[in-house]
Amino acid sequence: MRAFVKMGQLVDSHYRKDGKKRWTLLEKLFLGLTPQQYIMQALLNPVNWVLAVIFAVGLPMIAGRFYFGLNWVTHSSNDYPWGLFLGFGLFGMVPLSSSGFQLGTACEVFGRHDLEPIERVGLLNGLLGYFFAVVYLLVDLGQPWRLPYPMAVAFGPAAVLFLVAWHVATYLSVQVAEVSTSFFEWIGWPVGKQGVRKITLGLTVAGIILSTLHQGALGALFTYAPGKVHPLWYSSSFQWLHFFVSSLPGGLCMVIAVSTIARTTMEWRCDERFRSTLDKLTITLAKGATMGLATYLTIKLIGIAHDNEWSYLATGWGAWFLLEMGVGVILPLALFSWAIPRNNPAIVRLGAFITVFGIVLNRLNTAMICFNWKLPHREIPHWRELIICITVFAIYVVVYRFILYRLPILYAWKEEPVGETVAEPVKGVPVPAYGEPLSPLPSYRELGEEPIQVSSYVITELGSDESGRRGL
Numbered sequence: 001m002r003a004f005v006k007m008g009q010l011v012d013s014h015y016r017k018d019g020k021k022r023w024t025l026l027e028k029l030f031l032g033l034t035p036q037q038y039i040m041q042a043l044l045n046p047v048n049w050v051l052a053v054i055f056a057v058g059l060p061m062i063a064g065r066f067y068f069g070l071n072w073v074t075h076s077s078n079d080y081p082w083g084l085f086l087g088f089g090l091f092g093m094v095p096l097s098s099s100g101f102q103l104g105t106a107c108e109v110f111g112r113h114d115l116e117p118i119e120r121v122g123l124l125n126g127l128l129g130y131f132f133a134v135v136y137l138l139v140d141l142g143q144p145w146r147l148p149y150p151m152a153v154a155f156g157p158a159a160v161l162f163l164v165a166w167h168v169a170t171y172l173s174v175q176v177a178e179v180s181t182s183f184f185e186w187i188g189w190p191v192g193k194q195g196v197r198k199i200t201l202g203l204t205v206a207g208i209i210l211s212t213l214h215q216g217a218l219g220a221l222f223t224y225a226p227g228k229v230h231p232l233w234y235s236s237s238f239q240w241l242h243f244f245v246s247s248l249p250g251g252l253c254m255v256i257a258v259s260t261i262a263r264t265t266m267e268w269r270c271d272e273r274f275r276s277t278l279d280k281l282t283i284t285l286a287k288g289a290t291m292g293l294a295t296y297l298t299i300k301l302i303g304i305a306h307d308n309e310w311s312y313l314a315t316g317w318g319a320w321f322l323l324e325m326g327v328g329v330i331l332p333l334a335l336f337s338w339a340i341p342r343n344n345p346a347i348v349r350l351g352a353f354i355t356v357f358g359i360v361l362n363r364l365n366t367a368m369i370c371f372n373w374k375l376p377h378r379e380i381p382h383w384r385e386l387i388i389c390i391t392v393f394a395i396y397v398v399v400y401r402f403i404l405y406r407l408p409i410l411y412a413w414k415e416e417p418v419g420e421t422v423a424e425p426v427k428g429v430p431v432p433a434y435g436e437p438l439s440p441l442p443s444y445r446e447l448g449e450e451p452i453q454v455s456s457y458v459i460t461e462l463g464s465d466e467s468g469r470r471g472l
Contacts, residue, residue, distance in 0.1 A: 010031075010032060010268070011023055011027070011028050011031055011032040011406075012271070012408070012411055012412075012413065012414055013413065013414035013415065014188050014415070025187065028186065028406065029406070031405060031406070051394050051397070051398060054390060054391055054394045055391065055394065055395075057387060057391070058387050058388060058390060058391025058392075058394070059391060061073065061384050061387055061388050061391070062139065062388055062391060062392075064384075065139060065142075065384075065388060066142060069142070070140070070142060072384065073382055073384040073385050073388060074381070074382050074384075074385045075379055075380065075381065075382050075385075076379075077379075079372050079375060079379075080368070080371065080372060080379040082367045082368060082371070083140070083368065083379070083381055083382075083385055084368075084381045084385050084386060084389045085136050085137070085139050085140035085385065085388075085389065086136065086137065086140055086367060087363060087364050087367040087368040088136070088360065088363070088364060088389055089132070089133060089135070089136020089137070089139075089140075089389060089392065090133045090136055090137050090140075090218075091218060091363035091364075091366070091367050092359070092360040092363045092364065093129050093130075093132060093133040093136065094129065094130065094133050094214070094215065094218060094247070095215065095243070095246060095247035095250040095251065095359050095363070096125075096129055096247075096250050096251060096254040096356060096359060096360075097125060097126045097127075097128075097129025097130050097133070097251060097254070098126065098211060098215060098247040098248060098250060098251030099121075099122035099123075099125045099126050099251035099252060099254055099255045100122055100123045100125065100126020100127065100130075100175055100178070100207060100211070100251075101126065101204075101207040101208050101210075101211040101212070102122065102248065102251055102252060102288075103115060103118065103119045103122030103123065103255070104119070104122070104123060104178060104203075104204045104207055105204055105207075105208055106119075107119045108200055108201055108204040109201070109204055109205070109208075114277075114281075114284070115281060115284065117273050117274050117277045117278075117281065118255065118259060118274075118277075118278070118281045118285075120179070120182055120408075120409045121255055121258060121259055121262070121409055121410070122251075122255045123175065123178050123179050124179055124400075124403060124404075124409055125251075125254055125255055125258055126175055126211075126251070127172070127175040127176065127178075127179050128396060128399060128400055128403075129254075130168060130171060130172050130175065131172060132392065132393075132395075132396045133168070134168060134172070135392055135395075136389075136392060139388060139392065150162060150165045151165060151166065151169060161221070163213070163217050164214060164217045164218065164221070167210050167211075167213055167214035167217060168214060170206075170210055171206075171207065171210040171211055171214060174203050174206050174207045174210065175207070177196055177199075177203055178196075178200070178203055178204075178207070180192065180196055181193050181196050181197065182407040182408050182409055182413075183407055184196070185407075185408050185413040186406060186407050186408060186413065212244065215243055215244040215247045216240035216241070216243060216244040217240070218243050219239045219240040219241070219242055219243030219244065220239060220240045222234060222239055222366065223236055223239055225371075228371055228372050228373075229366060229370060229371055229373070230312070230317055230321075230370040230373040231307060231309045231312055232304065232309060232312050232313075232317060232318065232321040232370075233321070233362075233365055233366045233370045234366075235303035235304075235306065235307055237303070237306060237307075238299060238302070238303040238306070241299055242296070242299065242300065242303065245292065245295050245296045245299055246292075246296045246359060246362065247359075248288070248289075248292035248295075248296075249288075249289040249290075249292035249293045249296065249332075249355055249359075250355065250356065250359040252285045252286075252288050252289040252292070252352075253285075253289050253332075253351075253352035253353075253355040253356050253359075254352075254356055255285060256282050256285055256286065256289075256348065256349060256352035257349070257352050257353050257356055258400075259278060259281075259282070260282075260349050260352075262404060262410055263275065263278060266401075266404060266405065266410070269404060269405060269410050269411060270410045270411060271410070271411035271412055273411075273412060274410050274411060278345075279345040282345045282348050282349065282352075283339075283340055283343060283345060283348060286336050286339070286340055286348040286351065286352065287336075287340060289332075289336065289351075289352070289355065290333060290336040290337065290340065293329055293332060293333045293336070293355065294333060296329065297325070297329050297330070297333070300325065300329075317370070317373065320365075320369075320370075324358065324361055324362060324365060327354065327357075327358060327361075328354070328355065328357065328358015328359065328361055328362060329355075329358060331351075331354055332351035332352070332354045332355040332358065333351075335347050335348070335350060335351035335354070336348060336351050339351065
């Protein structure tokens with residue numbers, strides 16, 4: 001793709017490079033390339049071949065899951081009701097998607113406009129994370145045509161699952177509206193963008209409420225099974241708080257991870273503002289993640305002390321718990337604490353990737369590994385279940401990349417023609433101030449130049465400085 005960008009094929013406004021002709025929607029979809037060029041660059045990308053192999057194996061298995069039933073792809077039972085589809089797809093993806101309400105709140109409510117270059121990355125990360133969490137949920141439950149059932153048919157306001165269903169549905173709607181501004185810019189519909197901008201504050205506040213409640217509600221689900229989750233991962237008084245607080249550093253670190261991958265693999269799509277501010281913004285996000293990790297560690301220790309579960313730390317489960325906390329919490333906390341004062345974004349990014357791993361490990365431990373810890377055997381996921389999880393995640397990556405390639409997420413959309421330039425004044429012709437009469441133009445003989453044809457000479461003022469005046 002970089003080779004085609006060097007040829008001048010880069011869509012970042014409605015107009016072509018010459019500033020005279022607008023891009024069509026189809027040309028925007030093909031990134032300004034011809035269909036032949038687009039297919040060529042796709043075939044030259046080795047990542048696409050890996051994805052093609054995953055889809056060739058995984059998509060038929062997804063179809064088989066809906067045809068043959070859940071039993072064909074999973075070992076789930078009444079003892080182990082939650083497999084990888086929920087342990088990773090739902091419980092793991094949701095906390096990593098909290099970046100939407102965090103960055104939206106920082107920019108729109110608290111006025112942190114310095115975070116705006118990365119705000120849309122956080123919003124998109126939140127939208128896609130929640131959306132594919134629902135996809136994993138549908139693969140687990142089956143019968144996707146009954147998705148509106150808990151929403152409009154079988155009300156269960158006393159059930160946590162009813163709360164989760166409504167929170168996810170309404171919050172997804174909020175996130176679609178928040179991300180839609182970049183889509184409206186891309187298709188050239190300013191009325192839609194202005195309409196969303198007018199309700200941005202309301203959408204942000206709604207996002208704070210819905211996401212906060214939803215993150216906690218996922219933890220509250222485990223209060224339905226007291227005694228089944230190991231005491232080191234369960235606290236009836238703090239379970240919802242564990243899930244909510246851990247989602248804060250998880251979402252921020254996921255944005256750091258995604259922005260790092262995006263700048264590394266698609267630098268051509270990042271504008272100068274994004275590239276020049278990313279290191280500084282990475283440090284800023286790491287400061288918030290550090291406070292979140294420290295708070296989470298404190299609350300975990302308070303939960304153990306509150307329930308007097310210190311004795312479990314001397315068991316094998318305790319060693320596994322200490323490994324999770326040491327690698328997933330304490331290690332990135334130490335890396336952040338060392339790197340932030342020294343302004344070292346490379347170490348910060350390392351800590352962010354480790355934090356993302358630690359959040360996923362915690363959710364897998366709570367939902368699967370440490371569930372029914374008293375039973376003599378542990379559930380080993382079915383190989384088809386693992387392949388389907390990888391396939392859905394690969395679809396997530398493809399959709400993520402598709403949007404980042406096109407919509408103004410990593411770059412600012414230019415409303416004016418990209419090829420428009422300021423005309424240089426004719427040598428020897430003084431440029432009068434605004435409002436002054438134009439002096440007669442000297443002849444070409446007086447200028448000592450070749451004959452030029454001038455149909456008109458109009459002076460307009462675009463700004464208060466001298467660079468704001470141009471000849472048209």
